[in-house]
Amino acid sequence: MSTPYAKLPAWADYGLIPLINLSVAFIVAGFVVMLVGENPFRAAVILVEGAFGKGTGIAFTLFYATTFIFTGLSVAVAAHCGLFNIGTEGQAYIAGLGIAIVCLSFDSTLPWWLTFPLAIVASALVGALWALIPAYLQARRGSHIVITTIMFNFIAASIMVYLLVGPLKPAGSQAPQTRNFLAGAELPKLNWIIELFGAKIRSAPLNVCFLLALVMAFLVWLLIWRTRLGYEMRTYGHSPKAARYAGISETRIIITAMMISGALAGMMALNPVMGDQHNVAIDFVSGAGFVGIAVALMGRLHPVGIVLAAILFGMLYQGGAELAFEMPAISRDMIVIIQGLVILFAGALEHMFRPYIQALFASFSPKSVGMQAVTGKGA
Amino acid sequence: MAQAAIELIGINKNFGAVRANRDINLEIARGTIHGIVGENGAGKSTLMSILYGFYQADSGEIRVGGQPASIKTPNDAIALGIGMVHQHFMLVDNFSVLENIILGAETDALLKSSIAKARSELDRLEREYGLEVDPDAIIEELPVGLQQRVEILKALYRGAEILILDEPTGVLTPAEADHLFRILRQLKEQGKTVVLITHKLREIMAITDTVSVMRQGTMVATRETRKTTVEELAELMVGRRVLLRVEKGEAEAGAVKLVVKNLTVRDSRGVTMVDDVSFDLRAGEIVGIAGVAGNGQSELLEAISGIRHAVSGSVMLEGKPIDLTGKADPGELRDRGLAHVPEDRHHVGLVLAFEENENSILGYHDDPRYLKGPFLNIDAIMADARDKIEKYDIRPGNPRLKTANFSGGNQQKIVLAREIEQDPGVLIVGQPTRGVDVGAIEFIHKRLIAMRDQGKAVLVVSVELDEIRSLSDRILVMFAGRIVGERGPDATEGELGLLMAGVEHQEAAQ
Numbered sequence: 001m002s003t004p005y006a007k008l009p010a011w012a013d014y015g016l017i018p019l020i021n022l023s024v025a026f027i028v029a030g031f032v033v034m035l036v037g038e039n040p041f042r043a044a045v046i047l048v049e050g051a052f053g054k055g056t057g058i059a060f061t062l063f064y065a066t067t068f069i070f071t072g073l074s075v076a077v078a079a080h081c082g083l084f085n086i087g088t089e090g091q092a093y094i095a096g097l098g099i100a101i102v103c104l105s106f107d108s109t110l111p112w113w114l115t116f117p118l119a120i121v122a123s124a125l126v127g128a129l130w131a132l133i134p135a136y137l138q139a140r141r142g143s144h145i146v147i148t149t150i151m152f153n154f155i156a157a158s159i160m161v162y163l164l165v166g167p168l169k170p171a172g173s174q175a176p177q178t179r180n181f182l183a184g185a186e187l188p189k190l191n192w193i194i195e196l197f198g199a200k201i202r203s204a205p206l207n208v209c210f211l212l213a214l215v216m217a218f219l220v221w222l223l224i225w226r227t228r229l230g231y232e233m234r235t236y237g238h239s240p241k242a243a244r245y246a247g248i249s250e251t252r253i254i255i256t257a258m259m260i261s262g263a264l265a266g267m268m269a270l271n272p273v274m275g276d277q278h279n280v281a282i283d284f285v286s287g288a289g290f291v292g293i294a295v296a297l298m299g300r301l302h303p304v305g306i307v308l309a310a311i312l313f314g315m316l317y318q319g320g321a322e323l324a325f326e327m328p329a330i331s332r333d334m335i336v337i338i339q340g341l342v343i344l345f346a347g348a349l350e351h352m353f354r355p356y357i358q359a360l361f362a363s364f365s366p367k368s369v370g371m372q373a374v375t376g377k378g379a
Numbered sequence: 380m381a382q383a384a385i386e387l388i389g390i391n392k393n394f395g396a397v398r399a400n401r402d403i404n405l406e407i408a409r410g411t412i413h414g415i416v417g418e419n420g421a422g423k424s425t426l427m428s429i430l431y432g433f434y435q436a437d438s439g440e441i442r443v444g445g446q447p448a449s450i451k452t453p454n455d456a457i458a459l460g461i462g463m464v465h466q467h468f469m470l471v472d473n474f475s476v477l478e479n480i481i482l483g484a485e486t487d488a489l490l491k492s493s494i495a496k497a498r499s500e501l502d503r504l505e506r507e508y509g510l511e512v513d514p515d516a517i518i519e520e521l522p523v524g525l526q527q528r529v530e531i532l533k534a535l536y537r538g539a540e541i542l543i544l545d546e547p548t549g550v551l552t553p554a555e556a557d558h559l560f561r562i563l564r565q566l567k568e569q570g571k572t573v574v575l576i577t578h579k580l581r582e583i584m585a586i587t588d589t590v591s592v593m594r595q596g597t598m599v600a601t602r603e604t605r606k607t608t609v610e611e612l613a614e615l616m617v618g619r620r621v622l623l624r625v626e627k628g629e630a631e632a633g634a635v636k637l638v639v640k641n642l643t644v645r646d647s648r649g650v651t652m653v654d655d656v657s658f659d660l661r662a663g664e665i666v667g668i669a670g671v672a673g674n675g676q677s678e679l680l681e682a683i684s685g686i687r688h689a690v691s692g693s694v695m696l697e698g699k700p701i702d703l704t705g706k707a708d709p710g711e712l713r714d715r716g717l718a719h720v721p722e723d724r725h726h727v728g729l730v731l732a733f734e735e736n737e738n739s740i741l742g743y744h745d746d747p748r749y750l751k752g753p754f755l756n757i758d759a760i761m762a763d764a765r766d767k768i769e770k771y772d773i774r775p776g777n778p779r780l781k782t783a784n785f786s787g788g789n790q791q792k793i794v795l796a797r798e799i800e801q802d803p804g805v806l807i808v809g810q811p812t813r814g815v816d817v818g819a820i821e822f823i824h825k826r827l828i829a830m831r832d833q834g835k836a837v838l839v840v841s842v843e844l845d846e847i848r849s850l851s852d853r854i855l856v857m858f859a860g861r862i863v864g865e866r867g868p869d870a871t872e873g874e875l876g877l878l879m880a881g882v883e884h885q886e887a888a889q
Contacts, residue, residue: 227753231737231744238730244686245719245727246742247710362393 008358014300018346020353022312025345029338036329043323043330050322051315055199057322059191059206063276065307065314066206069213070268071292072299072306073220074261079301080224081257082237087134087149088265089289090156091127095266097160098122099273100168100178100280107185115185119270120212127266128259130156135258139251145258153289164282177281187275207275216264217303223260233257265289294339297347316342382445384409384541384572385430385461390439392425399425401596403439407541407589412563412573414583414604417593418616418816419787423576426593427543431463432456443541462534466546468526472519476512476529477501480536497536504535508565523671524555531562542566543574548582552671553844553876560586578817580609581845592616617818625824628832630852633662636805636836637683637717642692642703644678652678654860655692660805665827665837667851668862669844671879675860676840677722680809683838684719685712697804710745718798720791722809722840728794729782736764736778739797767796772822788819795826806830807838812846824850844875 008017030040051061071088078085085091102119110118134148161176170179187207195201224230236243236253243250272284291313298312299305320335345352385407392400400422407413417423428434430441432450441448443459450456456463470479477497485493501514510528518526527547534542544563548556563573563586575587583590584604591601592615600615637660644653652675660666670676681687683694688705696717701707709719721727729738740749740760749760764778771792773785782790791812798806811827812820827850831837841847847854848868856864856878864878 226755226757228744228750228755229753231755234733235730235741238732239726241723241727242730242741245684245709245721246744247708247713249708 008354008361012357012361014305017350017354017357018298020357021345021350022342024353025338025341028345029341032334032337032341033330036334038327038329043327046323046326047319048315049319050326051319055191055194055197055201056204057318058194058199059201059204060318060321061311061314062190062210063204063206063271063314064317065310066210066213066271066275067268067288068291068295068310068313069217069307070264070271071289072295072310073213073216073303074264074268074289075292075296076299076301076303076306077220077224077233077264078257078261079296080230080237081233081253082240083135083138083254083257083261084146085131085149085258085261085265086146086293087131087152087289088261088268088292089285089287090149090153091130091262091265092268092289093153093160093283093285094130094156095123095127095269096273096280096284097163098126098266099269103181103185103274104168104178107182110184112184112187116187116208116270116274119185119274120267123266123269124263125266127269128263131258131262131265132255135255138258139254157283161282164280168280175281178279181274181278185274186278187270189275205272205276207271209271209275212267212270214307216267217307220264221303229256265292268292291339294343294347297350298343312342313339382409383407383442384444385574386440386442386445387426387430388440388442390426390429390441391437392422392429392434393437398596400429400436403593403598405591405598405601407572407574409444409572410567410570411588412567412575412586414575414577414587414590415593416577416580416583416590416612416616418578418818419814420595420816421593421616422596423593424545427463427545427574427576430456431461431543457537457539460538460540461543462537462539462541463543464527464530464534464545464547466549468530470518470526470529473517475515475517476521476532477514479518479529480514480533484537500536501532504532507569508535508562510535510562522555523550523673524552524558527551527559528562539571541572541574543576545576546578547575548577548579549842550672552880553872554880556582580612583612584609594618613817617816619818624849625821625828627828627850630664630831631834632664632852633834635659636662636697637838638693638695639679639683640693640695642679642682642694643690644675644682644687645690646678651690652860653682653689656857656860656862657692658855658862658865660836660838662804662836663831663834664852665831665839665850667847667854668838668840668857669847669854669875669879670840670842670857672842674857674879676842676857677809678860679857680719680722680807680840683807684717684721685709709742713742713801713803716804718801718803718806720794720798720806720808720811722813724790724794729790731781731783733782734779735768735773735782735785735793736760738782738793739764739767739778741797743797743801767793767800770800771796771826786816787814788816788823791815791823792819795823799826799830803835805836805838807840809840810843811839811841811850812843813841820846844872844879848872848875 033040033043051057071092074088075085099119099122102122103115106115106118130152134145134152137143137148138145164176168178169176187209190206190208190210191201191204224234232248232253235246236248240250268288273280277284295306295309295313299309316335316339323330324332324335383406387403387405390400390403403426415423425434429436432453432455435451441450448459471482477494480501481493481497487493498514505511510532512525512528512532547559551559566573577583587604589601590604592599592612594616640657642653642656643651646652656679668676678687682689682703685701685707686709689703694701694703696715701712725731730741749756761778768776768778773789773792811823815823827837839850851868854866854868854870855862856875858879858881863881866875
């Protein structure tokens with residue numbers, strides 16, 4: 001009775017159900033498109049073609065996905081430890097400061113492959129430190145991490161605005177941003193990989209950060225499921241009481257998990273700053289931290305799921321931009337609505353169709369839902 | 380035979396793939412007390428929830444007083460004269476008795492007339508059934524036994540002719556339970572029908588007229604109580620013969636392992652839960668702490684195991700003190716040979732979302748045996764988990780299965796296997812068999828006695844008096860945070876019951 005829902009086979013759990021949720025989200029989004037007087041099928045075609053139709057589209061999709069992988073991983077690491085890090089946005093934003101310092105200092109003297117590791121360390125360090133304060137307050141003072149991280153987003157934004165209109169702005173410039181980086185702080189593009197498959201790319205910002213993101217996804221998997229630290233984080237995340245019983249220090253585990261989360265959030269800044277714009281500008285994170293929450297939830301906090309969900313959101317961003325361009329009735333806000341529907345059905349209403357699918361599985365193949373475990377011997 | 384109050388015909392209920400009730404037929408005669416027994420998960424509560432309208436049966440028919448009834452919500456059940464007293468009371472703590480009784484049965488927008496009506500009605504019910512309660516008392520200030528009485532009054536106020544009680548004695552002292560039984564007999568004499576769900580067979584024997592046994596979702600037997608025995612019922616419940624009382628030899632108590640001196644513990648609200656408690660625990664003996672739940676046993680266990688901060692006093696483990704500031708490292712205590720099976724295995728002793736093998740190292744995950752540098756040594760952990768599964772007959776024997784999918788008894792075996800296999804000098808166990816199937820109880824008791832016979836010191840805290848009496852070499856009774864008496868294993872239930880109710884203690888204080 002305590003578990004009214006039986007188990008489903010893994011492929012249904014991780015494949016079928018997300019697919020159904022996603023389809024429903026798109027069907028509802030289709031109705032919204034109809035409401036504004038456009039043809040939903042044509043809109044869908046434009047969206048998908050915009051994202052995957054041409055080499056440039058794919059490169060943009062993966063560029064956005066890179067950003068979301070970092071923020072998604074950041075949210076997931078904290079979530080495995082039972083912490084809701086809403087501060088990914090601010091941690092990424094303030095990490096731009098670390099990158100700016102490294103890049104502005106070394107871009108004229110060092111080659112990119114020396115600047116890049118320094119910038120990785122700087123971004124991770126600044127992101128981690130920005131997460132440290134809320135983590136400390138949670139661990140020692142019991143201040144709720146959701147509240148403090150939200151507040152730290154505002155503080156980060158204010159500091160960055162101050163720096164970018166003041167100290168970091170080149171004298172005489174009208175734009176609230178640093179000077180453009182020189183070649184020593186420009187990351188190489190990865191467009192040639194897509195071109196290997198015969199696609200032509202005009203200009204797209206996909207860069208080596210994508211590879212870094214994939215490496216981090218693997219490292220996060222290793223951390224969570226294969227190390228003692230990850231085991232302790234998951235124990236605390238599932239049951240703080242069990243962690244206390246097991247001798248896991250609450251302070252240490254909260255601070256460690258949040259700093260790793262903050263470091264991953266900080267590394268997100270590398271992608272737009274060093275890979276694309278080659279400067280630190282106001283609001284360069286532009287909501288990617290919050291998208292990371294959706295990505296992490298949709299990816300079920302698993303790095304593989306997060307990479308896939310990040311690509312989906314990358315597609316929505318890129319395809320959405322094309323859609324807004326092709327269909328004047330559909331503005332950027334419409335894209336936000338579609339994204340919202342995806343989050344609603346894939347995240348918040350994740351279990352809406354589950355009981356029906358389970359009933360279906362139970363009637364066709366009782367074994368697949370673990371019927372034996374139930375009727376088997378007691379103790 | 381009198382006309383049936385309730386007939387259940389061919390009831391089926393599935394939760395997803397779980398077949399909680401399979402083709403249940405049951406007839407309960409009017410004016411009788413009918414017991415339903417079965418292990419946890421046998422489907423008793425599901426069946427009663429169907430009768431009370433919490434769930435809908437997938438198929439089958441319910442007849443109340445001979446008429447087919449459609450019960451879709453608890454309100455339908457109430458309208459048909461069915462009342463339910465839940466295991467966990469459904470009362471608003473900071474409302475008065477009267478306010479709780481009219482809750483959901485108010486007649487006007489203004490409460491004045493409802494309350495006046497309820498007051499006179501309550502007066503009548505109290506006189507008729509001997510259910511005295513002060514109508515203006517605040518619920519949270521009442522002892523548990525009286526709170527339960529309010530639940531019964533609530534049902535009667537709504538015109539219940541059929542009263543379902545789900546595990547009603549779990550939170551009561553033996554004296555309170557006796558009083559409850561007197562009330563139930565009185566209700567029966569007035570022509571009410573009582574359905575009693577329990578896993579305590581002695582209660583069934585003491586009070587019911589007929590008894591039905593459920594096992595794995597099916598109704599396996601219905602018996603007239605005076606024509607059956609505890610042994611037969613236990614066998615029907617489990618499906619095989621069970622030993623209700625484990626055999627054990629004389630204890631050979633050795634050196635003192637654990638000394639608790641003047642220990643005082645407060646809870647988070649600052650209420651003193653453990654009050655100046657002193658005792659010691661020797662190698663080769665089992666000391667049982669008896670008491671009604673909530674008399675400080677939980678806090679005592681937590682303080683000894685270094686999880687909870689103690690205000691004053693000391694605890695010595697093998698001659699060395701345990702840090703009682705609440706900052707003790709339970710990991711360090713484990714290294715010093717103190718193993719702890721916590722009362723709450725769902726939230727403390729286990730992480731239910733973990734795989735079985737992950738739980739088999741909880742608390743010992745710092746042990747180099749399970750590690751390769753910063754990484755977990757998955758091979759070693761799995762081998763270790765398989766080993767324990769075999770030794771403790773944990774079923775299903777799959778270390779990759781999620782812990783939540785094991786039955787209560789098997790979950791408890793996972794915890795016990797983990798703690799006992801570390802070969803601790805001192806083992807403290809909270810509620811060793813709470814929510815555990817009868818079959819596993821026997822196994823767990825044998826293991827604990829085997830620990831004792833190996834010369835380990837074992838401290839057992841349990842609210843099950845039978846368990847304490849059957850396991851312990853010495854029995855300490857806790858009441859209101861104090862140890863109010865120490866008795867030998869041959870102490871009678873009545874004697875312990877009085878101590879648990881604090882009778883002697885209060886007399887001494889006056």
